Amino acid sequence: MTSMPLAHARILMLRNTLLAIVSLTISATAAAYESQPRNSTTLEGSWVVNSAASDDVDKLVSELIDKEEKERRRWRRQMEEEDPFSSPDPLPDLSDPRYRRAVESKWRRMLGVTNTLKLHQDGARIEMSSELDARRFEAGSSSQVSMRNGDLADSRVGWDGEWFVIDRKVPRGAHELEKLRLIKSTGQLEYVIKWSGDTELSGVKLRRVFDRAASDEPAPDPAVGPAR
Numbered sequence: 401m402t403s404m405p406l407a408h409a410r411i412l413m414l415r416n417t418l419l420a421i422v423s424l425t426i427s428a429t430a431a432a433y434e435s436q437p438r439n440s441t442t443l444e445g446s447w448v449v450n451s452a453a454s455d456d457v458d459k460l461v462s463e464l465i466d467k468e469e470k471e472r473r474r475w476r477r478q479m480e481e482e483d484p485f486s487s488p489d490p491l492p493d494l495s496d497p498r499y500r501r502a503v504e505s506k507w508r509r510m511l512g513v514t515n516t517l518k519l520h521q522d523g524a525r526i527e528m529s530s531e532l533d534a535r536r537f538e539a540g541s542s543s544q545v546s547m548r549n550g551d552l553a554d555s556r557v558g559w560d561g562e563w564f565v566i567d568r569k570v571p572r573g574a575h576e577l578e579k580l581r582l583i584k585s586t587g588q589l590e591y592v593i594k595w596s597g598d599t600e601l602s603g604v605k606l607r608r609v610f611d612r613a614a615s616d617e618p619a620p621d622p623a624v625g626p627a628r
Contacts, residue, residue, distance in 0.1 A: 432556070432558075433539070433540060433556055433558025433560055433565055434540055434558050434559040435524045435538075435539045435540025435541075435558060435559070436524060438559070439562075441559075442521050443526070443581075445589075445612055445613070446516070446517075446612070446615060446616040447516065447519070447589045447612060447613060448610060448611055448612075448613045449515045449516070449609070449610050449611075450588065450609045450610060453609035454607065454608040455606050455607050457513050457608075460511070460606065461504050461507045461508060464507050464601075464604075465507065468600075469494060509548070510601065511601070511606055512530075512578075513606075514530035514531040515531060516531055516613075517529070517589065517591070517610055519580075524538055524539040524540055525538055526539065526564065539557055539559055539564070540559075541556075541557055542555065543555050547568065547570065547574065549574075552570065553568040553573075554569050554570075554571070556568075560579075562581045562582070563581045564579070564581065565578070565579050566578040566579075570597070573598045573599070574595060574596075574597045574599035574601070575595065575597040575599075576593070576594075577594050577595075577596075578591070578592070578593045579591070579593075587612065588611055588612075589609070589610040589611075589612075590607070590608075590609055590610075591607070591609075591610065592605070592606070592607045592608075593605070
């Protein structure tokens with residue numbers, strides 16, 4: 401009976417080791433987000449944005465429009481240099497208020513900007529409604545979902561410590577990460593979203609802080625009377 405060549409045995413050992421590492425990595429990644437929050441954290445309630453405590457959305461949108469305009473002009477110059485006799489389509493006129501508003505609206509939707517949030521939390525299930533859409537999540541789950549641009553993304557949802565995380569990634573494409581938590585010192589809701597990967601929003605991060613809506617505050621107890 402002939403023994404396995406030493407080189408072949410080493411290759412098999414290396415392959416098995418790599419497979420084990422990959423398997424452990426996948427298992428660790430899949431288990432990264434938990435189905436239940438720690439310390440009974442709840443995001444339940446109706447929330448209204450606190451503009452003063454949040455990132456300046458108008459400034460961010462303006463920066464994105466300017467960046468897009470520079471890219472358009474760079475592309476136009478390149479086309480004219482490659483073919484001086486070409487007739488590229490005229491660039492949009494950003495001084496036109498109607499066009500400007502339409503462009504701003506597009507970017508705000510891409511950023512998911514909303515001034516209100518309503519969250520209902522029931523065990524591992526969380527329902528989130530905004531001015532843009534209504535979504536349901538099952539903490540600790542993985543699935544495939546459609547992004548706003550129509551791309552199909554791998555989605556992982558769940559709790560990472562005090563943060564509720566919505567992690568979506570298009571294979572070889574955009575990576576969109578949303579995080580929400582309750583700021584215990586103020587009772588406010590913190591919302592963070594950031595993008596990476598192959599997307600025009602890559603490198604963008606937006607942080608917004610929400611106050612509890614007045615209609616969501618507990619009614620005073622008439623038996624107690626006014627605070628003294």
